[in-house]
Amino acid sequence: MILPSLHLCPIQPSISLTEHTWHQHTTDLDEMPCPTDSPAQMASARLWFLYDLSASQFSPDGRVFQVEYAQKAVENSGTVIALRGKDGVVFAVEKLAVSGLISDSRQIVETARSEASNYRAQYGTNIPLKYLNERVAMYMHAYTLYSAVRPFGCSIILGTYEQDGPVMYMIDPSGVSYGYFGCAVGKAKQAAKTEIEKLKLQDMGCRELVKEAARISTKSEALCTFLRYLWVPF
Known part of the structure; x- marks a missing residue:
């Protein structure tokens, strides 16, 4: 039995805080407190920081910061391009290896293996990818x-x-999963997605997809860097 391919992009270390530094919770620099802020603004910023500490805590505007930080770690990691055609799935993966914190990766891989093994022991057949996707997604969601x-x-x-x-399915750090014909994650995700959207993937075979994966990898500076480490298995 061959377990479906997994690409894992581990989380990166958190930014530490001291009494002289402030952690920015949003991408809007105007919302970042500064020494000239009023006492009320400073108190509000300290209160806002309380929503940063737990994955079980919502901020007043409905955000879960710990999940957002995990998604940011994925965006800063190695690039993966996945294309689903009429006769197979092609992965273009940077270095075909895990970068960063290996323990996260091992945990997810072992969970997927355990689910696949338990399903085969109980039903005598390989686990359908739909069920494996649902079980791994629920496991990841539980950690939020x-x-x-x-x-x-x-x-x-x-x-x-x-x-x-x-x-083909993709699961993000929040446990949300969708089926795809084409998707990308990592540093060059947006550039890759722009090129993927131009393709009629459902009409293409694996040999065509391999060529397209290599072509997409040359379309931007970020992807050109990725191309130096590109392996394309199918």
């Missing part, structure tokens, strides 16, 4: 619900070929 744990800093792309044809 409690204050004693942190979200996994990785996005996972699952791909396989089943009786009805190729199947």
